[in-house]
Amino acid sequence: MILYLLNFLYLNSFTRGIFKWILRIITGKCELLRIVYSKEPDLLKILNIESSLRLSKSRKLNHVHISDNLDDKKLVQDIITEKSINIQYHSRFVVPMELYLSQISGYHKLTREVEHLRKIPYSSENSEHEDLLMKLWNKLNPGVKLPSRKTVLWEDIGFQGKDPATDFRGMGMLGLNCLVYLSLCHTETARYLLSHSHHPKYGYFFAIVGINITSVAYQFLMRGKLRSHFYAAVKKKPLMSDFYRIFIHFYYEFDKYWMSKQPDSIMEFERIRTEFEQIMLNLLESNNVPLQFTFI
Structure with a gap:
């Protein structure tokens, strides 16, 4: 019951924004930085990144699922700009993030290709x-x-x-x-x-x-x-x-x-x-x- 309540509060746009703001104050890192730097397996990182982008209020960041011509490098630069990431301190964020975004956008493009063939x-x-x-x-x-x-x-x-x-x-x-x-x-x-x-x-x-x-x-x-x-x-x-x-x-x-x-x-x-x-x-x-x- 407690986990369900926490999950509900996190998915709620208002309370989620508060949680993210508190965690950024405490850690000094935005949500995407925290995910990439975590000790979680790559699979969980990708799933969490996908969820974070989908729930983002930024129109530049939440289009990863719908674009067939997504430029992963440009999206990383958009993330760096939108999240005010100091790239001098977080240079190791770029390469894995590009790979994760490539897998996410590629997966969603594949679903569209499969559906196109079926039709x-x-x-x-x-x-x-x-x-x-x-x-x-x-x-x-x-x-x-x-x-x-x-x-x-x-x-x-x-x-x-x-x-x-x-x-x-x-x-x-x-x-x-x-x-x-x-x-x-x-x-x-x-x-x-x-x-x-x-x-x-x-x-x-x-x-x-x-x-x-x-x-x-x-x-x-x-x-x-x-x-x-x-x-x-x-x-x-x-x-x-x-x-x-x-x-x-x-x-x-x-x-x-x-x-x-x-x-x-x-x-x-x-x-x-x-x-x-x-x-x-x-x-x-x-x-x-x-x-x-x-x-x-």
């Missing part, structure tokens, strides 16, 4: 989309030529019918990009998962499951559940490849979970996927540490 519908009239789809086929079934664009052979890699275009509705081009990245950059893992999907008793639809797992990774990213992973594990601006690797990790772990459950049929997919999603969510929320990738 792009797959179009069989788009040659780039079709080329990506063919790359997926050729990597998973090398040497096997499709007799036509629409064929039941697509079911060999886990699509539901003759035209894969109809399966990307929910995740758009994000779903296809995840599958293509898996097949091109982690081919051994992709073929391992594909072979499991052909299991005579516990088989599943490789591509469809991949699109579903894309949805899990996407939802976690948008809900902020992957923030701690990115801030702790990616010591730079995160890229789309970092998101794709999370997708692959989830897919690999889901495959293990699916096989361990020994389902009676594919009809159990929704139940098992929901269980798996909760397991991953509990892991992310309880440990507050980066994911440990285990795929091949």
